[in-house]
Amino acid sequence: MSKLDFNTVLAISIHDMKNSLNLLLGSLDDLLQREEQRPSMDSDRLALLRYEARRVNDTLIQLLALYRSVKGLYHPYFTPVSIHDLLEEYWLNNKILMDHRNVECHLTCDEDLVWVLDRYLVNSLLENVVNNTVRYTRSRIHMSARSDGDWLLVQVADDGPGFPRSMLGRQAIREGVQLDPQRGRTGLGLYFCALVADMHGGNGDRGFVELSNGCELGGGCFTLHLPKLPLN
Amino acid sequence: MDITLGRKAVLIIDDFQNMRAQLSQMLGSLGVQRKPDVAGSAEEALELLRSRRYDIVLCDYNLGEGMHGQQLLDLARREGCVDVATVFIMVTAENSTEMVMGALESGPDAYLAKPISKELLNARLLKALRRRVPMSPVAQVLRQGDTEQALQLLDTMLAAGRGERADILRLKAELALETGALDLVQEVCEAVIRERPVAWAITSLGQAAMARGELSRAETLFRQAIVVTPYFMAAHDHLAAVLELQGRSRDALEVLEQAVVRSSRSLSRQRRLGWLSMQQREWELARSAWRQVIELGKPMESVRAEDYFNLVCALLEMGESARAAKALEEMQQSVAADPLLRWWFMLGRLHLAIRDRDDKEAALDALDGLMLKAIPPLEVHKALIEVLGRLGEVTRAELLRQQLPD
Numbered sequence: 001m002s003k004l005d006f007n008t009v010l011a012i013s014i015h016d017m018k019n020s021l022n023l024l025l026g027s028l029d030d031l032l033q034r035e036e037q038r039p040s041m042d043s044d045r046l047a048l049l050r051y052e053a054r055r056v057n058d059t060l061i062q063l064l065a066l067y068r069s070v071k072g073l074y075h076p077y078f079t080p081v082s083i084h085d086l087l088e089e090y091w092l093n094n095k096i097l098m099d100h101r102n103v104e105c106h107l108t109c110d111e112d113l114v115w116v117l118d119r120y121l122v123n124s125l126l127e128n129v130v131n132n133t134v135r136y137t138r139s140r141i142h143m144s145a146r147s148d149g150d151w152l153l154v155q156v157a158d159d160g161p162g163f164p165r166s167m168l169g170r171q172a173i174r175e176g177v178q179l180d181p182q183r184g185r186t187g188l189g190l191y192f193c194a195l196v197a198d199m200h201g202g203n204g205d206r207g208f209v210e211l212s213n214g215c216e217l218g219g220g221c222f223t224l225h226l227p228k229l230p231l232n
Numbered sequence: 233m234d235i236t237l238g239r240k241a242v243l244i245i246d247d248f249q250n251m252r253a254q255l256s257q258m259l260g261s262l263g264v265q266r267k268p269d270v271a272g273s274a275e276e277a278l279e280l281l282r283s284r285r286y287d288i289v290l291c292d293y294n295l296g297e298g299m300h301g302q303q304l305l306d307l308a309r310r311e312g313c314v315d316v317a318t319v320f321i322m323v324t325a326e327n328s329t330e331m332v333m334g335a336l337e338s339g340p341d342a343y344l345a346k347p348i349s350k351e352l353l354n355a356r357l358l359k360a361l362r363r364r365v366p367m368s369p370v371a372q373v374l375r376q377g378d379t380e381q382a383l384q385l386l387d388t389m390l391a392a393g394r395g396e397r398a399d400i401l402r403l404k405a406e407l408a409l410e411t412g413a414l415d416l417v418q419e420v421c422e423a424v425i426r427e428r429p430v431a432w433a434i435t436s437l438g439q440a441a442m443a444r445g446e447l448s449r450a451e452t453l454f455r456q457a458i459v460v461t462p463y464f465m466a467a468h469d470h471l472a473a474v475l476e477l478q479g480r481s482r483d484a485l486e487v488l489e490q491a492v493v494r495s496s497r498s499l500s501r502q503r504r505l506g507w508l509s510m511q512q513r514e515w516e517l518a519r520s521a522w523r524q525v526i527e528l529g530k531p532m533e534s535v536r537a538e539d540y541f542n543l544v545c546a547l548l549e550m551g552e553s554a555r556a557a558k559a560l561e562e563m564q565q566s567v568a569a570d571p572l573l574r575w576w577f578m579l580g581r582l583h584l585a586i587r588d589r590d591d592k593e594a595a596l597d598a599l600d601g602l603m604l605k606a607i608p609p610l611e612v613h614k615a616l617i618e619v620l621g622r623l624g625e626v627t628r629a630e631l632l633r634q635q636l637p638d
Contacts, residue, residue, distance in 0.1 A: 022347045029349070080463050085342070092352040230462075 007073055014064045021057045025050065029096045047100045054097075054131050061124045062192045069195060076118040076199050078229055083145045083152070084109040086119070090126045091143060094134070098141070103134055108144040115152045116229045117200055122154075125196045128189050129156050129222050136160040140217055150205070150228040157221040162213035172208035173198035193224070200226045233394075235361045237354075240287040242268035245277040245304070246323070247296040255290055255323075255348075262354050274299035274531075281313040287365075288319045288357065291340075299531040302497065305340060307532060316403060317371035319360040323348065366395030370403070379407050383416075398424075405436045414440045431461035435470060442474055450474045465495050472504065485512050492524075499528045506542055518546040530566070537567045537576035538611070544580045553587050560584065575612040578602055582619045592623065599628075607635065 028050040032043060068074035084107075091098075091105050098105050133141055137158035145154045171177045171194040180187040190209075197207030205227035215221035242264055246252045252270045259268055269286075271277035274295050281289075289308075293301035301322050308314040322340040341360035344353065366389065373381045386404045389395045401424055408416040417440040424433040438453030454471035457464055468491035475484035488505040496502070506521035522543035529535035540563035547556035560580040567573055578599055585592040599616075608616055613636055620629035 026347060088355065089345070089352055092355050093349045095349075095351045 007068065007071065010064060010067060014060045017060055018057060021053055021060075024053050025057070028053065032096055032100055043100065047097065050097055051131070051135065054127075058124070058127050058131060058189075062128070062188065065121065065124060066192060066195065069199070074199075076121060078116050078118055078200075080114050080116050081119050081122075082111075083113045083115055083154070084111045086122065086126075087143050087145060087154075090123065090130060094130065098134055101134060103137055103139060103141055105141045105143065108142065110146070113145060113147060113152075115147070115226065117152075117226060118196075121196045121199060122224075122226075125193050125224065126154075126156075128193060132189065133158045133160075133220070133222070137219060142217055152224075152226040152228075154224040154226070155215075155221060157215040157217045158219040159217040160219040162220040163211045168211050168213065170208055170210045172206070174206055175208075193222075197224055197226065200229065233365055235358060235365050237263045237357065237361075238265050240264060240361075241266060241285070242288045242290065243271065243277065243280055243286045244268050244290045245271045245274070245295065245301075246290075246292040247272055247294075248292075251292065251323075258348070258350050258353060259290075262350060262357070273297075274304045277304060278308065278313075281308050282311070285313070286318060288321070288361075289314065290321050290323060293322050293324045297531075302339075303528075303532055306338070309338060312375065315371040315374065317364050317367040319357065319364050321356060321360065363396045363399055367399070367403075379411050383407055402432055405433065409436060409439055409443075412443065414443055429456075429460055431457040431464035431467060434460060435464065435467045438467070438470060438474075442470065442477075447474055447478050451478070463494055465491060465498070465501075468494075469498075469501055469504070472508075476508070481508055481511055484508055485514065485517075489517065492521075496524060497528065499525060499532075499534065502528060503539070506539075510542065510546065513549075515546045515549040519543065519550065522546060526566075533569075535567055537563055537570040537573045540567065541576040541580050545583060548583055548587065553584065556580075557584060572609060572611060574602060575608060579612055579615055579619060582616075582623065586619070586622055596623075596625065596628070608632070610637070 028046060032046050032050060065074060087107055087109055091107060095105075130141070130143070133156050137160040140159045142157045143155070144157075145152065147153075167190065171190060173194050177191065177194050180191075190211075193209045197209050200207040207224070207226040210223045210225065212221045212223070213219070237259070242259060244252050244255050244259075246255070249272070252272070256268050256270065268290075269280055271280055275298065277291070280286075291301045291304060295301060295304070299307070305314060305320055305322070308320075314320055320340045322343050324343055324345055341364070342356040344356060370382050370385050370389075373385060383404060386400050386407075389400055390397065401420055405417055405420045405424075408414075408420065417436055421433040421437045421440075424430060425437070434453050434457040438450045438457065441447075441450040441453060451471065451474050454467045454474060457467035458471065461467075468487055472484040472487040472491070475481075475487060485505070485508040488501060488508060491501060492498075492505060502521050502524040506518055506525060509515075509517035509521060522539055525539045526535050526543065529539065540559055543559045544556045544563075547553075547559060560577065563580065564573070564577055570576075578595075581591070581595045582599065585595045613632065617629050617632045617636070620626075620632065
């Protein structure tokens with residue numbers, strides 16, 4: 001075979017797999033909703049299937065984003081985005097799964113809050129974080145966002161057991177955070193989040209993520225910090 | 233006030249039958265009782281939109297050939313078939329760059345990225361309906377062209393606390409600007425700004441100042457609006473206009489140059505930029521602006537022969553004769569419906585003859601033939617005199633000058 005552009009191969013394959021997964025996820029949502037109306041043993045297994053499909057989906061997105069960023073092929077597209085809509089969109093797209101697990105989700109965000117960011121990247125980050133949170137929380141999730149001077153803070157807090165101590169603290173690419181193969185998928189997810197945050201930055205400040213325990217709901221708390229970017 | 237989905241008239245626009253069916257079914261399960269109308273292209277959609285009023289329009293951004301969703305929305309709003317009471321939701325691809333903030337240009341009520349979940353669709357529809365439904369009586373009197381009564385209705389709504397206050401005030405300011413009620417514009421906008429300095433209110437104040445001839449005050453206001461919200465594009469356009477009125481074309485050009493970096497999709501902005509950069513002899517900028525005009529205007533059939541002519545001029549100034557000749561050819565094929573086509577084509581041919589002397593005699597013969605049949609229209613008259621001068625055709629130029637109406 002002559003020169004193969006692996007970036008294209010990867011992009012096409014992942015796009016195709018994601019399409020299939022989206023169909024799969026859609027059907028699972030339908031089934032799950034129908035099962036809720038006449039409870040049976042199978043709804044738990046359906047929910048598990050859905051969770052796993054979601055994970056494959058997230059991993060694929062990560063894989064493509066990481067590959068492109070390492071190869072210098074990803075060019076972030078920064079636009080002003082309504083943060084309330086972004087969080088609400090994420091919540092409502094995953095409501096069925098949350099309902100099934102009896103997880104209550106609350107959203108606190110000024111409807112007028114607008115921030116310049118790469119919508120696709122931050123969406124992927126949210127999928128990663130929230131899907132994880134739905135898994136580990138006991139009964140509640142609180143998604144919130146606010147601006148603090150020249151920074152946007154997006155927080156996902158839960159009432160689960162919290163993060164392991166070794167993961168706590170600030171995770172910033174510029175401060176030398178690297179991919180830890182020992183941590184397996186969790187490490188990859190965290191590295192991905194730190195990378196997404198880091199892609200948001202100009203000449204000065206760059207974004208970072210922070211993990212802590214014992215926030216408002218008593219469990220784990222993930223915080224994304226993004227600096228204010230000039231629009232272009 | 234009926235903000236349930238039950239009896240709403242819905243139009244779904246998508247070039248894929250599967251997607252239309254899926255959305256239709258989803259709406260059914262959300263309680264929409266009347267089967268939605270569907271359109272597979274922008275043309276079909278416009279036909280339906282013109283024939284009846286819809287409460288909700290769900291439109292895919294990417295409609296294949298022809299217009300895209302935003303162009304369709306612009307056109308439908310201009311024609312009034314999407315009005316202040318119509319909910320318009322744009323469906324986009326997952327990783328799309330089309331999802332721009334509503335404030336950026338006159339955007340839709342919401343964007344929905346595929347894959348769409350029923351919950352999200354429901355939430356976005358209800359939120360938009362809560363804003364739009366109370367506007368129905370206003371939309372109705374506006375359809376009859378009764379701005380006076382629309383303003384009265386808006387005041388009644390404000391007094392009764394009905395509808396979204398911010399939307400009502402904004403529409404009030406818009407209508408007041410349209411009718412030239414500048415005092416009212418000022419009253420509304422200043423009240424809004426006292427609560428919170430928002431870009432649209434500051435911009436409308438600027439427009440009122442401009443209409444009163446207070447140009448430097450208008451300039452300050454437009455600049456203020458841009459500081460508050462850098463992507464509020466209307467402020468950029470008005471700022472450029474007020475700078476031009478002050479004779480500061482260079483500054484106006486700079487403003488527009490930055491504005492198209494933020495948002496390149498406005499046809500009128502690109503046209504303005506094209507004119508200004510030709511005036512300032514910035515040919516590269518002019519070339520790219522006229523190319524954009526042609527590309528943006530094509531699907532909406534709003535490209536003029538003159539746009540092509542300007543592109544030809546910019547290309548010639550840059551020494552790209554071959555490309556200029558090609559652009560001229562394209563003019564003849566693409567804008568066949570423009571009544572001024574033969575004149576702009578003639579002008580382009582004469583400009584090309586300045587470099588390519590071989591065609592000069594044939595081009596002049598063609599011009600004589602054309603002039604035998606008709607007097608050159610006003611739009612091209614001066615340009616003809618100019619190009620004849622540059623070709624050294626002093627007598628022909630002088631003859632034309634004598635024909636120039638006062």
